[in-house]
Amino acid sequence: MTTDNDTPGAAANAATAAILSDLADTRHRAVVVDSPPGAGKSTLVVRAAQELTAGGERPIIVAQTNNQVDDLIERLANTHPDIPLGRLSSGDYSPPPALSTLANTTIGRTLADLTGCQIIVGTAAKWATVPDTTFGWAILDEAYQMRSDMLLQIVERFDRGLFVGDPGQLDPFTIVGTERWIGLPHDPTQNGVSVMLEHNPHIPVHRLPVSWRLPASAAPTISQAFYPFTDFTAGTGTGTRSLDFSTTRFGSTRLDETLAKAFSTGWALHELPRRHVPRTDTETVQTAADLAERLLTRGAVATCEHNPDGHALSAADIAIGVAHRDQADLVRAALARTGHPSAPGVAVDTANRLQGREFEVVIVVHPLSGRRDATAFHLEAGRLCVLASRHRQACIVVAREGIADLLDTHPSTDPVHLSVPAKFPDGWEANHVMLAKLAQHRVAA
Amino acid sequence: MSMLSALAHVEAMQNMTAVRLTAFRHHRLSDRPLVIIPLTMAGEAGAPLAVMAGTARRDMTLLVVPQPRNRDQRFAFAADLGRVVMDYIDSYRQDRRGEGERSQYTDVPQIIVPNQGGVNALADLGRMCRFRSTTGPYAVPEVVPEFGMWLTFLVDTAEMAGTSMLLPLTALLTEHWATGQSTLEDQNLASLMAWIAPPRGVSIAQALEEAENPDVCPPAGPSTSPEFDNRDLAPAIKRFDTAHALGDPHTLAAAQTELTELIAGQVKPTWRLMWAAISILRSIPKAPQTARRLDRDCRLFTNHSDYRDAGGLPQRKRDTAISAARRLSQLERALADFEAAMAFDDPFVLADRRSGGEAFTGTVVESQPNRTAITAKNTTVPRPRVTVRTSDPLRLAAGTKLISPTMPKGHKAVIVSVLPDGDTTLVTVEVTAGMGRGRTPKAGSVPDLDKDIDYLPDPGWRPNPTFPDSDHTPWTHSADPDGPDDSAVPENAAAEEWGHDN
């Protein structure tokens, strides 16, 4: 509508301004910000923390893992070296080197250790052990990863909350199989944001409209597959990002063909022959590792808005994402087998652990590859969403042929409950959307 | 499912015999369990049709509702069954041990039903009874609401891993045995028992066929077979209704006897099967930590018993935000503890974890028993290291904390490194606890060279979560935090509408 919002930057600024204005509005007990992958969630958290501090508040920040807390502390300390920060930690926490050198950061086990700090950051689990004290504001980062019962343990620590997170990623879960809470607005196995909104329907919900991470080649597909009701766009145009090989291709392999496809289009489906295999299938695992090795060996230069003159890709710019922990272990072993000296520097992890992280190139072992059936776990939209939305340049999916058949044979079989809205996106539908996209970028191996 | 369990099922299928999955029985079996077989009427909402109950194979009570659609008969039945069950439960509310806060009953009741459907039927019955009023227009006997509250308590505990106050028999059996059929078919008690202990002189294949024939093996409930309903039960109920309408006591008695005999015929085969299964289960040695779990059962039982003695309200229809969160935390903890305890106690379960790379067994090939380290408080403590060679497909990473069933109690260690060596893996661990207070480890507390040792991850200790007080549901979890909490007893408790009779 307004011409201001025509560029991605302007749209993002307008969204941020609206969020900050709601934060300042004392009528709202909470403000929710939905952030698609790479939409500047951390930037917003830092900005909001600073604004609240400037307004005389002493906000706390609640993150879900120690890594997330460390990352936030580092960003906060670097952006606002003048604000004294506290890191609330448990006894056996040892800070990473980057944190111990920060001048304005204090690490403490109790609030008493952190009395002089303007912003205190800790994991939800740690905040749950803090008794009595109540702060004016809490910023809850990755709030969709926090279960409702965890929110219940920390909610008395703050009067008002800014809930920030990505609704498209993996939902929290429980190993306990029980149906007793289904349909309850306060189902403790649901994420905290949904439960809070269920009881407080007038809380403003904002949405960050621009993904700064995903390239123009990926944003529309990810948006369509995983955020069907809340559109977002890429922050960069089609020409801004590119990948080029540093060497010409020597010999000719399928790996090169796949890499070339990914470099030129942002996507590649490296399709192995149809076969039912265990999830630890050596060929699949080795192929994922070999693709990373080939990328390192040939060398690539990534051009983007931050590096207009190009940046040589290193192992730290590459990740391999899988569904199961045992697959991650095997991929790491396979990387070692490639013999490339920097191969062990490639990040290999499950979707759960890759949440919130960002790389230039991501190689994904498709959760449904080679499977005989599609369980709810493997169909979960959030899992594929995390894996397919970590990259700034290109995403390469390794899969055995036959996933489309598998999806046809195993339509979604989630139980249906009374008065419970169906969860969207539906993993089965999302998988179909992704598959249709990948089919256009297929390289048969 | 692990590779080991999968293989066990394949073996069972190929060899046509059940294959054991555990060395021990991990659930306690009472010396005097109350076996209950509930039957419900098809198509009715939790309408009880009959129950057979008793604490010994030859001592059973059969209660029948001649016309399950009749409300008065339904609650008369509930009262009869309630008295049987409450007599049994009350017999465990006699002996207490300990003082004050720690005082608790020394043993707990144990109800065994054929399958999960039996648990669900008792849950329905509990829900139907616990809000009933003993006064007013639709008054029920005193025992009915009390019985309903106890049933609800037992059903709630059955969700918690490792408890044994209400158990479905099929779950006990499948915990110990793998069959050559699917999980779905394992829900059928007769099919399951056909694999484990087919009738004398009958092959497993034949026993399986009979198990699915309702004329030979009537279903173990709660549903009866449609053939039985249509062929036998429906005409018998009709005759009862006619006799009832005529008001002739002789015809009525005859019709009632006929019904009772019909139902007895349906339920007796299951009754015999259940006691046979219980006797087989008794012959399996119980796992060492079963005693610890009994202690938890005693605590739960005592708490509920004291709550009832204090005249507590019936359990709510649905959990509140805070009680749900609290229960979730209890259920998760119970499951994690139970799984760890099973692996610790039982080499079969440990092997299961080993085949998935989540535990390992190996031989000590290197040992530094006298290694020490200096703590943050500047004291020297023993920190021996040993290297274990294992051929298990290990997937545990450095830093994982371990416990060991092959070492003395209190032994703890942490993985220092994991190095592949040919087909095997060398795991170096540092012993961190269980060595006594001295500067040198006490004898036997560090694994010796050439010793075979098992390690599995330490489930660890977790703090009890603290939730807001139950009368202060915070704004995130309640629509109106200042308003009164919704009443525990629904207003229609006295007389839930019955609707039109048909």
Place this chain on the structure above:
Amino acid sequence: MKPPVDGRLDALRGSSPRLSYNARSLAALENNPRCTLRALLDASGSDKAAIAAHIGYPSPFGQSSFAFARGNAFEAMVKDNGCAELLRVLRETLKLTLPEVAYLDLNEVGGAGDNDARHRRTTEVLLEAARGNGEGTLFDHPLLHLQVGGEGAFLEPDLVAFRIDGRFYIVEIKSFPIIDGQADPAQVRAATTQASAYIIALRALLAHHGMDTGAVSDTIVLVAPKDFTNRPTAAFVDARKQVAALTRQLSRIERVSDLVDLLPEDLTFDLDLDLTLPKKEQRPRRPAEELAAAVARVPATYRPDCLNHCEMAFHCRAHARAEASLDVLGPAVREQLGGIDTATMALGLARGQLTPTGDQSDMAAALRHAARLRDELTEAYGGAA
């Protein structure tokens, strides 16, 4: 004009009257869409229960007369007096603002058996309503038409459609209870699947006449007994996922004609009934072995779950058992032993009696490790029961 495949399907069914899709066959479509045997039997309208019984695997899906009576009585009660109870729950439980309501039973048109006439009448009435002349009318027993596998099928009309605020809603009346707001998920799912088929069929009808398919809501209204009483209550069920899944399933399912083309020319599931006799006395005259041989020529995809859905399941299970197929053990075991199809092969690899092919080597190593562990344990504790 009839496409030739109809002739082939009629030949497959043989002498028996054609059966239409019902709740169970739709559920089977959803649960096991890729089973060729099921697809052919359903598409040809064959009587699966009679076929299974004749070849020695009587179907276990008898319905208790109690359940039947209860279902009918409950439905009748809800619909009594121009759906008075139905209107009450729509207004009280679901808080719908309903104007004066009319009731129209579409079953009373055309006479039983004449599906075409009834379908024409349904079409006429519903289109008229869609144009805005029928607001607030409850349409009982609308006979709709659905495309399944390229073939048309009439849907058994045992529900109500009504229109409010310009949208059609499907109402399902079921006799399983809603206790404290919860109902058995399996039953809710089956009811939702059935309703989804109606939603799709109703949308297709509107689309065919150039109207907006959005006028059919994908939220269904489930009416069922409340708690332990006979009084009805209602709940909304969000059917979006199932409508989407079933739509995709229906569009992607192999065309039945492709399946038919793969069959031997002379294949038939004919029971050879003597249709001159009264229905109750009709007995299959075709030799059972012959029919069994015909059924065995069509591939089936067996899963233990089929035992809950499909009349042919016991036949298929027997075949899977005879082949030592791991399908017998179900998905958890299959998942663990990906790529290995039979118990014989799994044990052969585990015991080192079979040499693994290249792609089996990982699995073989894992199996041998597991077998070694089991051997050690069996030695120490004894193995079999």
